[in-house]
Amino acid sequence: MGTPALHVMAAAAVQVSTCFLLAWLITETSGKTPDIQVACLFSKDCILPCSFKPTGGEEVQWFKQYDLVYSLPQGSDHPSEQFVGRTSVSAQQLALGNASLLLQRCGLQDRGRYKCRIAKAKEENESFVIVKVEAPIHSVNLEVTRLSGFEEVKCSTQGVYPAPRVSWSTEPPTLLKPVTRKIPNRLGLYDVESKLKRLRDQSNITYICTVNSSYSNQTWRASLTETVINDITLTSKLDSSLVWTEVNSAEGKDFTIPCKVPWVTRNFSLTWTFTLTGTNKPTVICTYDSEAQLLTNQWEGRAWLDALVVQAGDGSLRLLSPQSAENTGTYICIVSSLQRSHESQTAVNITSLAHESTV
Structure with missing residues (x-):
């Protein structure tokens, strides 16, 4: 597990954010508000972020290019046929300044640049979201x-x-x-x-x-080995997948590091390791053996893994009250069975409270 070839591919890969809803800011030198990019999964629901300072009575409109996607309150203009019955904004969240759009059953036709317009009286604010759609x-x-x-x-x-x-x-x-x-x-x-x-x-x-x-930073590696013994060819297979992601979080705030296996198997083992930034010595966080149904957690009280959820193929790890100096580094989840392996590598950056107070 964790073959050198997979580690080389991981190191060369472009780091992206996590949870199959990936959002990041693109730096611009023009002084304009940077666009937000969101990668949505094909046929799944997706959130397009938009926030503002609420004072009450705001009008919300979402556009894709020149087509109306959603409006609240609804006016005489109707949304484009492409979006009818597929979009919504939470009224409860709107009162808190969150006008994020829920886009359901994403398709390739949903790719493009979206505009969120918040208007009240003569005041108007706009922000933009670039949507990519991916079928992994x-x-x-x-x-x-x-x-x-x-x-x-x-x-x-x-x-x-x-x-x-x-x-x-x-x-x-x-x-x-x-x-x-x-x-x-x-x-x-x-x-x-x-x-x-x-x-x-x-x-x-x-x-x-x-x-x-x-x-996304997703790599699959399939191998087929042929060995000839006494004129008889023996064939064996090994399938492995690797996903590289990046997570940023605040000190003391619990969060989950993803590790979802893309295939289903009965007998497997799972191992989580951590390498502190600036070092090259990984330490074992926890292990799980599905056949024995045995979970061993070396980070008891600092990390949590749900054995029942792991059996269903989700080995995501919950970090509890992480600290910047102790938890910033690379987390690796390895799931292996007889002829398959899956590896998730996640670069985690924990921002210290002292740093946040100076920003």
């Missing part, structure tokens, strides 16, 4: 096929957006000439298929297919 990788299949008249090793994944990047390697290294096809389906999501000719002059070889998502 859920699985990668690696197999030997004979459909083309000769034997090929095929790597495939379905229903991904944007189209992911596919690369091949072998152990021991060989010269490869793969052919990759990325075809959009009826929903606009990509079905990807990459093939290369099976190497018949090798008695022991491992084929490795790596699939990287384009928006």
Whole structure:
């Protein structure tokens, strides 16, 4: 678990924020209010943030380019047909200065730049949100096929957006000439298929297919090993996935570090480790063995893991009253079973109260 190849990919990856609702600010030099970017999951609900200082009686309008998305109170103009029945703003939250838009069942057509307009009398404030829509990788299949008249090793994944990047390697290294096809389906999501000719002059070889998502920091790695013993070819597979995220939080505030396994298995082990910033010595936080249903927590009172939830494939870790000096660093969750592994690496930055008071 935690192979060197996966760690190299993680270190080279672009850090993004967590919880499959990813929001960050883009720095601008023009002096304008920076846009907020939000990545929404395909077919899932998504929140577009918008806040203001409430005084009562504000009018709220959301636009996508020039199309009306939502308005409160409702006027004579009606929302674009694309958004009818799919948008809402909480009246309770509105009274607190939160005009965030709930966009339901996100599709590729929802990508674009949105404007939140808050108006009262002659005062008007605007903010902008750029929406990306992503369909993440859920699985990668690696197999030997004979459909083309000769034997090929095929790597495939379905229903991904944007189209992911596919690369091949072998152990021991060989010269490869793969052919990759990325075809959009009826929903606009990509079905990807990459093939290369099976190497018949090798008695022991491992084929490795790596699939990287384009928006988020998600990597899948599938390997197929062929070993020839007494003219009999033995084949074994290993599928592994890696997700790299970043979390920022305030000192003393409980929060959850995500680790959701993209596949279901019965017998597996889970290990959480932590490496303090500035060091290279990981320490074990907790472990879980599903077969024995045994949870061992070395950070009792500082971190919490729900064994029942872990059984359902969610190994997310809850940090309790984290401190900047003690909890800022890299957290790694590794879930492994017989032929599969999943690794989540999260860079956590805890802002100290002393720092916040000087800002």
